[in-house]
Amino acid sequence: xxxxxxxxxxxxxxxxxxxxxxxxxxxxxxxxxxxxxxxxxxxxxxxxxxxxxxxxxxxxxxxxxxxxxxxxxxxxxxxxxxxxxxxxxxxxxxxxxxxxxxxxxxxxxxxxxxxxxxxxxxxxxxxxxxxxxxxxxxxxxxxxxxxxxxxxxxxxxxxxxxxxxxxxxxxxxxxxxxxxxxxxxxxxxxxxxxxxxxxxxxxxxxxxxxxxxxxxxxxxxxxxxxxxxxxxxxxxxxxxxxxxxxxxxxxxxxxxxxxxxxxxxxxxxxxxxxxxxxxxxxxxxxxxxxxxxxxxxxxxxxxxxxxxxxxxxxxxxxxxxxxxxxxxxxxxxxxxxxxxxxxxxxxxxxxxxxxxxxxxxxxxxxxxxxxxxxxxxxxxxxxxxxxxxxxxxxxxxxxxxxxxxxxxxxxxxxxxxxxxxxxxxxxxxxxxxxxxxxxxxxx
Amino acid sequence: xxxxxxxxxxxxxxxxxxxxxxxxxxxxxxxxxxxxxxxxxxxxxxxxxxxxxxxxxxxxxxxxxxxxxxxxxxxxxxxxxxxxxxxxxxxxxxxxxxxxxxxxxxxxxxxxxxxxxxxxxxxxxxxxxxxxxxxxxxxxxxxxxxxxxxxxxxxxxxxxxxxxxxxxxxxxxxxxxxxxxxxxxxxxxxxxxxxxxxxxxxxxxxxxxxxxxxxxxxxxxxxxxxxxxxxxxxxxxxxxxxxxxxxxxxxxxxxxxxxxxxxxxxxxxxxxxxxxxxxxxxxxxxxxxxxxxxxxxxxxxxxxxxxxxxxxxxxxxxxxxxxxxxxxxxxxxxxxxxxxxxxxxxxxxxxxxxxxxxxxxxxxxxxxxxxxxxxxxxxxxxxxxxxxxxxxxxxxxxxxxxxxxxxxxxxxxxxxxxxxxxxxxxxxxxxxxxxxxxxxxxxxxxxxxxxxxxxxxxxxxxxxxxxxxxxxxxxxxxx
Numbered sequence: 001x002x003x004x005x006x007x008x009x010x011x012x013x014x015x016x017x018x019x020x021x022x023x024x025x026x027x028x029x030x031x032x033x034x035x036x037x038x039x040x041x042x043x044x045x046x047x048x049x050x051x052x053x054x055x056x057x058x059x060x061x062x063x064x065x066x067x068x069x070x071x072x073x074x075x076x077x078x079x080x081x082x083x084x085x086x087x088x089x090x091x092x093x094x095x096x097x098x099x100x101x102x103x104x105x106x107x108x109x110x111x112x113x114x115x116x117x118x119x120x121x122x123x124x125x126x127x128x129x130x131x132x133x134x135x136x137x138x139x140x141x142x143x144x145x146x147x148x149x150x151x152x153x154x155x156x157x158x159x160x161x162x163x164x165x166x167x168x169x170x171x172x173x174x175x176x177x178x179x180x181x182x183x184x185x186x187x188x189x190x191x192x193x194x195x196x197x198x199x200x201x202x203x204x205x206x207x208x209x210x211x212x213x214x215x216x217x218x219x220x221x222x223x224x225x226x227x228x229x230x231x232x233x234x235x236x237x238x239x240x241x242x243x244x245x246x247x248x249x250x251x252x253x254x255x256x257x258x259x260x261x262x263x264x265x266x267x268x269x270x271x272x273x274x275x276x277x278x279x280x281x282x283x284x285x286x287x288x289x290x291x292x293x294x295x296x297x298x299x300x301x302x303x304x305x306x307x308x309x310x311x312x313x314x315x316x317x318x319x320x321x322x323x324x325x326x327x328x329x330x331x332x333x334x335x336x337x338x339x340x341x342x343x344x345x346x347x348x349x350x351x352x353x354x355x356x357x358x359x360x361x362x363x364x365x366x367x368x369x370x371x372x373x374x375x376x377x378x379x380x381x382x383x384x385x386x387x388x389x390x391x392x393x394x395x396x397x398x399x400x401x402x403x404x405x406x407x408x409x410x411x412x413x414x415x416x417x418x419x420x421x422x423x424x425x426x427x428x429x430x431x432x433x434x435x436x437x438x439x440x441x442x443x
Numbered sequence: 444x445x446x447x448x449x450x451x452x453x454x455x456x457x458x459x460x461x462x463x464x465x466x467x468x469x470x471x472x473x474x475x476x477x478x479x480x481x482x483x484x485x486x487x488x489x490x491x492x493x494x495x496x497x498x499x500x501x502x503x504x505x506x507x508x509x510x511x512x513x514x515x516x517x518x519x520x521x522x523x524x525x526x527x528x529x530x531x532x533x534x535x536x537x538x539x540x541x542x543x544x545x546x547x548x549x550x551x552x553x554x555x556x557x558x559x560x561x562x563x564x565x566x567x568x569x570x571x572x573x574x575x576x577x578x579x580x581x582x583x584x585x586x587x588x589x590x591x592x593x594x595x596x597x598x599x600x601x602x603x604x605x606x607x608x609x610x611x612x613x614x615x616x617x618x619x620x621x622x623x624x625x626x627x628x629x630x631x632x633x634x635x636x637x638x639x640x641x642x643x644x645x646x647x648x649x650x651x652x653x654x655x656x657x658x659x660x661x662x663x664x665x666x667x668x669x670x671x672x673x674x675x676x677x678x679x680x681x682x683x684x685x686x687x688x689x690x691x692x693x694x695x696x697x698x699x700x701x702x703x704x705x706x707x708x709x710x711x712x713x714x715x716x717x718x719x720x721x722x723x724x725x726x727x728x729x730x731x732x733x734x735x736x737x738x739x740x741x742x743x744x745x746x747x748x749x750x751x752x753x754x755x756x757x758x759x760x761x762x763x764x765x766x767x768x769x770x771x772x773x774x775x776x777x778x779x780x781x782x783x784x785x786x787x788x789x790x791x792x793x794x795x796x797x798x799x800x801x802x803x804x805x806x807x808x809x810x811x812x813x814x815x816x817x818x819x820x821x822x823x824x825x826x827x828x829x830x831x832x833x834x835x836x837x838x839x840x841x842x843x844x845x846x847x848x849x850x851x852x853x854x855x856x857x858x859x860x861x862x863x864x865x866x867x868x869x870x871x872x873x874x875x876x877x878x879x880x881x882x883x884x885x886x887x888x889x890x891x892x893x894x895x896x897x898x899x900x901x902x903x904x905x906x907x908x909x910x911x912x913x914x915x916x917x918x919x920x921x922x
Binding site for chain 1: 476478481482483484485486487488489490491492494501502503504505506507508509510511522525526527529530532533534535562563564567571584585589621623626627628705706707708709710711713794795796798830831832833834835836840842844862864866897898920921
């Protein structure tokens with residue numbers, strides 16, 4: 001029996017018949033090798049285990065988490081959780097713990113990644129840095145391995161393992177920067193040099209940027225930029241709590257997007273990362289969010305599902321009580337065009353490598369402001385003609401993807417991340433009809 | 444607990460480190476969220492572990508474990524040195540490390556009422572009561588309240604002889620009301636958008652008196668649904684204190700971090716428009732702009748006794764009469780820049796590498812008041828309470844949204860305005876500061892959610908500020 005499963009059983013025994021209970025136990029490691037000014041300046045790793053417990057004493061709920069997992073500590077931990085719950089008012093919306101259910105037979109884990117050494121990460125970093133001759137490199141290489149077990153007082157039990165490996169970095173000249181990114185379940189899939197070449201090319205191509213005039217432009221959004229759109233749509237829109245509270249833009253069954261837009265959440269996809277159940281023990285499957293431009297579904301946990309009269313989609317995450325359930329294995333459907341072909345269709349527009357520091361102004365209209373970063377280029381008559389300085393935008397993400405607004409989709413879908421959460425968005429390059437740039441980043 | 448840290452440091456040195464330090468951290472957190480008179484979550488978290496830092500050549504190696512035992516601490520020291528050695532595959536210049544006084548000391552946050560001993564029923568009843576008050580206002584659909592408390596014990600040991608124990612207590616919370624229209628939502632919060640956090644006990648919560656303000660913010664949220672939209676224009680902008688505090692955080696606090704200036708954060712958080720050769724001469728703002736980094740302010744959220752490198756908390760001038768004169772630094776970054784270390788290095792828990800973080804970065808008070816500033820403004824807008832924030836990777840170009848604004852005409856507040864935003868370039872904006880309040884309007888605002896670093900770390904920072912006026916600012920920008 002694994003350590004995690006042993007911990008869940010130990011805690012359920014300690015709770016006994018006194019409460020409904022669900023336990024999540026994890027063991028694992030996280031290591032990150034960070035570089036700047038073309039050398040490794042920070043290099044960290046951690047190992048540990050943690051236990052989360054949620055108890056319901058006659059509908060009175062309390063949640064606790066601890067890293068102290070010695071037997072005497074766990075006994076005190078359980079007693080404190082039960083005492084805390086007993087002092088609470090009854091939660092009328094408590095949906096109970098999940099009934100036993102079978103899990104998808106899939107594991108996104110790789111032993112070499114779980115056991116990756118600091119030397120392995122350093123070698124990938126070295127490959128990246130060496131592609132930028134005369135440039136300053138910065139970024140990170142991360143590996144993570146986690147074993148998770150879940151059990152509840154209704155008899156549901158689940159366990160799984162997952163790993164991830166990421167290399168992400170920029171090359172910088174005195175006047176420009178370019179970025180590259182790759183992520184996979186297996187560190188053996190990562191090619192530091194290939195990622196570095198993309199970053200170096202973007203930096204070299206943008207050494208002499210000019211200030212483009214603010215205004216509406218057609219845009220080619222690279223996967224990192226599309227990832228930002230998907231994150232905001234997922235976290236603020238396809239969120240069962242926000243929808244039930246009237247804070248989401250979502251209208252189920254309505255044509256809210258261009259009919260080329262497809263978005264779904266699916267941990268069972270062989271390309272995905274993560275484990276096939278959520279923190280309430282609910283099995284995860286494929287959840288259609290948008291099909292042919294029609295909004296089809298949102299993420300639910302047990303509480304939002306009960307309120308809405310549907311089944312949980314298995315999208316509970318830590319902190320869901322306040323924020324709501326969100327999709328974390330998102331795919332955006334791609335096309336068959338190369339990036340060059342997409343650019344060739346643009347008479348006058350902007351190519352955006354990544355967005356940066358994006359923040360929502362209103363979740364209901366999905367108006368977001370942010371900036372471009374790490375390679376922004378002017379497109380004229382079907383080809384990139386110049387680099388432009390970073391630009392600020394203020395744009396409704398729903399409007400940007402509205403009917404008739406998607407002009408092309410790349411066949412280059414991959415994991416992409418620019419500032420929020422690596423490994424949860426698998427998206428292609430996208431050609432959009434209009435994007436509202438409100439000014440240059442430096443005035 | 445010192446014994447575990449000592450064991451880790453000794454092992455790291457034996458494994459080849461030229462310097463090592465270790466922190467044993469034992470912390471607990473309690474967080475209560477109530478929405479519409481129902482408890483959404485009541486979470487208690489305990490964390491304990493040891494994190495070891497080893498310096499070999501040009502790089503730190505860091506290893507952390509949640510296993511608090513002598514055996515695990517020794518393994519952690521060994522692993523930290525092993526990781527530092529691996530960095531030699533891609534070396535830089537040898538990392539320097541400025542000397543600081545080696546002390547054996549202790550520090551405890553002054554507090555009156557231990558927040559963890561206040562009955563849960565009292566905390567929950569407070570939040571249920573204020574959400575009920577807000578819900579009673581027509582148009583308010585969502586009323587929430589939150590309280591969060593932190594209790595942290597840290598034992599720090601360095602290979603140079605530091606032995607420091609600190610006990611830090613932080614308390615905070617806030618309330619907010621959201622009104623929903625057909626195609627919009629409007630939110631008002633109190634004391635500020637993420638709540639107000641300070642070092643101290645439950646007296647912090649009592650001081651801010653949520654109940655006395657719940658009805659007002661609910662009325663304002665509902666009224667915003669029918670308020671006029673702010674028009675795009677260039678005008679005089681008066682900022683309420685908590686929004687000015689966030690302006691300081693984003694456009695000054697991050698820009699003066701020495702690790703950013705040196706390029707160590709280039710890929711993720713970004714760099715800075717500030718360049719070290721201009722330290723002492725660069726004009727950051729008007730004569731009214733006097734910024735300090737003061738980790739000794741009683742009650743402020745970024746106050747402590749010693750940082751996580753063993754440097755005593757201090758007050759450092761950052762901007763004096765509008766001129767940039769100081770940075771936020773640690774022992775390694777200060778050595779590289781040839782500056783004295785500022786004692787501003789902190790790690791998020793036992794399992795994160797300490798890095799340069801803001802302490803209390805605040806603007807010294809002026810001699811005016813909000814009432815006088817409004818009376819002195821012929822035409823402008825008054826904006827309050829942050830709603831959104833965005834700034835570029837050099838900390839120059841910002842755009843902020845606030846929850847609410849009022850037109851100012853001929854020295855008086857006029858129409859309420861919704862969806863207010865303003866945008867600008869840091870030093871240009873700060874140069875336009877021409878009036879600044881002080882007195883009891885100067886408040887140590889707390890920011891409990893400052894993200895930085897990879898893996899991500901969250902720091903608690905303070906920002907003293909009072910309302911101020913800025914001339915000719917672009918407002919009302921929307922897509």
